[in-house]
Amino acid sequence: MVQQILEKKYPFRKEYGIVQTLFEDDFEKSKITFVTEIERLEPFEYSIRRKNILINDKAPDLVIEQISEKIGNIFFPLEVETLENGNLKHISNLDEIRKRWKSLKPKLVEYYKGKLAQGLIKNIEDELESKNIIQNRILNSFFYRLYFLPFRDYIKEENTDFDLYLPVFPFKNKVKYNIQIIDSNLSEEGKVMMKISGKCIDPRSFEQIINNRKIAESDEENFIGKVELTYQFNKEDGSIFSIHAEISLQSKDEKKVRLINFELYQL
Template structure:
């Protein structure tokens, strides 16, 4: 039976528990738009492969993130020297292995030693492709960053994919399927804010696409400090997470952020599963009740020249 024609009440009435099998990889497309609709808008696209690894020696939940292919800025490869240099140097971090907490939230970089070993080859490649004082200064700053695991940790707080995808979603949501948390995202960098105080609402049944829906609605929570009363930051956050009905892993995320202190900035983040070539959308989209998932043939092409229409509309039931 087509899952879109049947309402599924999934197990774990007021909680989410991730059941992503170890050594299973899922490919995602990432689209980040800065100041959409404005003159200074910019769009970044890339693909990642996320793999759930076996737990670490102390039982740490581990995930590996790999960048696949190129990063596109406004539909083209980076053309400014500074952008190309940053992209070339950033390759040293991948594959990146991170630890997450028991709720799925990003914790630490796990493979720091491997990153350090990769640096020499990445550095040699940079020196062969670039020249000038800008390059020398950039390498110096990178080596300071890489030598300190805490600095890498702080740098990844500005990674939109990690900070959107690896949030503590897997937890109890209370009797009425809702809870509240304070979440930080890269857009709110000021010292005068704690983050977005966020109401989280977990659906009690699958949507028409067959996915579990988790909705976030947040507003900036300023620090309770008299120094910031005259210039309090404001902003909103809205996130829509669609999760696999059986394994609870992310199928897609669409999040909108605004932050004003005092100039308003906006960011939109879209992350969605990309099926393997020749396969239906997430072919294991099947519940214990043997309700078969919806075959989705219209997918977004992250780095191609054209995109088939209809995938996002169908996925988000718009």
């Protein structure tokens, strides 16, 4: 029953409110809110738009926030083609994104001065030269990783566990979690509800993860990580109605804690 409902029907268009909050050592460090529109054009083709970005409940005002927002906006609308299971196949409008950058760059160079601005501009210039780097930028989004999770692959068999790599630290190697679908049923409102739980099994130490190192020097487990996900799906078209996610990583002595709360809800 659940497998059949998760068969997405097209076309559909959904608008979502998204709130992503980062806590470090029990203190709220940042909160980002925005609105995203997802349009399913063909069985495996999607158009993604983003708007109304707020950082800590206000429009970006710091120079680095303003530049980052302007650079981020060149990626939207983003058109992607996925594999049947939902994983990214390729970006369909990459040439258009590069044209947007060519139009934006002179304005940034003229308006924003200093080493910080120059560094950000050079970074995006280098990134746009590589298709793989751009695709990794997309995959380094909690929104994309969680919205396009390949559910159908994971619920074919009972008690199937699988590995999920999450961007716990931006622009660094993703952290490996092993998770399992622990419950799926129909709610009283007619939504398909699915609960997923798991733990971090990354072979690196906490410090190696922070420092973006790929190979562990020790097998000693010195950190704890958990993930709790709750999804609701629309029964009529298989689209996602809401996501609640809590991803944590902390050192074994609990002196360093990183917690990410991600909320997505259909408007």
